[in-house]
Amino acid sequence: MTYATLMVHLQPGRSNVAVLAWARRLASSFNAAVVGIAATQPMPMAVGDGLMAADLYELSRDEMTGEVGQAEAEFRRALAPTVTNLAWRSASLMTSLPDYMAREMRCADLLLTCADASDYFDNMRRVDTTDLIMRAGRPVLLVPALAETPRMDRMMIGWKDTRETRRAVVDALPLLRMAAHVTLAEVRGEATRAEGDSRLADVAVWLARHGVDAECVSSPPGGDDATVLFALGQDRGIDITVAGAYGHSRLREWALGGVTRDLLVSGQRCSLVSH
Numbered sequence: 001m002t003y004a005t006l007m008v009h010l011q012p013g014r015s016n017v018a019v020l021a022w023a024r025r026l027a028s029s030f031n032a033a034v035v036g037i038a039a040t041q042p043m044p045m046a047v048g049d050g051l052m053a054a055d056l057y058e059l060s061r062d063e064m065t066g067e068v069g070q071a072e073a074e075f076r077r078a079l080a081p082t083v084t085n086l087a088w089r090s091a092s093l094m095t096s097l098p099d100y101m102a103r104e105m106r107c108a109d110l111l112l113t114c115a116d117a118s119d120y121f122d123n124m125r126r127v128d129t130t131d132l133i134m135r136a137g138r139p140v141l142l143v144p145a146l147a148e149t150p151r152m153d154r155m156m157i158g159w160k161d162t163r164e165t166r167r168a169v170v171d172a173l174p175l176l177r178m179a180a181h182v183t184l185a186e187v188r189g190e191a192t193r194a195e196g197d198s199r200l201a202d203v204a205v206w207l208a209r210h211g212v213d214a215e216c217v218s219s220p221p222g223g224d225d226a227t228v229l230f231a232l233g234q235d236r237g238i239d240i241t242v243a244g245a246y247g248h249s250r251l252r253e254w255a256l257g258g259v260t261r262d263l264l265v266s267g268q269r270c271s272l273v274s275h
Helices: 017-030 054-079 097-107 129-136 163-171 173-178 193-209 225-236
Strands: 005-009 033-040 086-092 110-115 140-144 154-158 181-187 214-219 240-248 253-256 270-274
Touching: 005 017, 005 097, 017 033, 017 054, 017 110, 017 140, 033 054, 033 097, 054 086, 097 129, 110 129, 129 140, 154 163, 154 173, 154 225, 163 173, 163 240, 163 270, 173 240, 181 193, 181 225, 193 214, 214 225
Parallel strands: 005 033, 005 110, 033 086, 110 140, 154 181, 154 240, 181 214, 240 270
Antiparallel strands: 140 270, 240 253
16 A cells, blocks of 8 residues: 555645645655645625625635635645646635545545644635545545644554544555554553553554554543643654544534544644544
């Protein structure tokens, strides 16, 4: 298994330095093609009887068309010198941006997207991360804005004995094989130490058969899982966390291997997640 084609999502109107740096590094490591993608959703504006204000809509659409063009130029400047197989896709839609992105993911093995706290507020330019991960059908690498220097030597698997986590570990194998050190970590919850150790031993044997040596760490609960795993990642200088993604559509929230979104997008640590 390898990543033959990467898709990198650029955010119009913002700097995409970090996610492009990671795309460049991974494309070089895997000799991969790279598809850039951007999407916007001009916001209809209503007046009086509810009709759209056409002039305001056109102004919004033209502004975002320019920003998408700038994003494409940024994409090509960053990658053209080192990546031979580049492609670009973009759309301005009145329908769901995550649906569009998920459909386009049919051509790629891994999606790279920005992950920063500021993306909560701009519905015209941002793609809802929750929906995207739930619908993509591919692993997603979340790249914080501060992670401008790609590092992938130290990786941590946030293990939970679930379908989503098993899927994420399979999807992460190409990266895990490249890492100098892999930590396989679980917060045990109500399980005994022996039960936790037995689970991790099974996973470690499976990883070894796929060329990945992992150090097992079974941690007792200490508050919430997020705090425990985040502290472990800090102590070990983890570059990338691998975890399963669990969606809660009613609450419009998500958690990854017990680690909340805010913890995962902070600092310079990337996260590879699958649903």
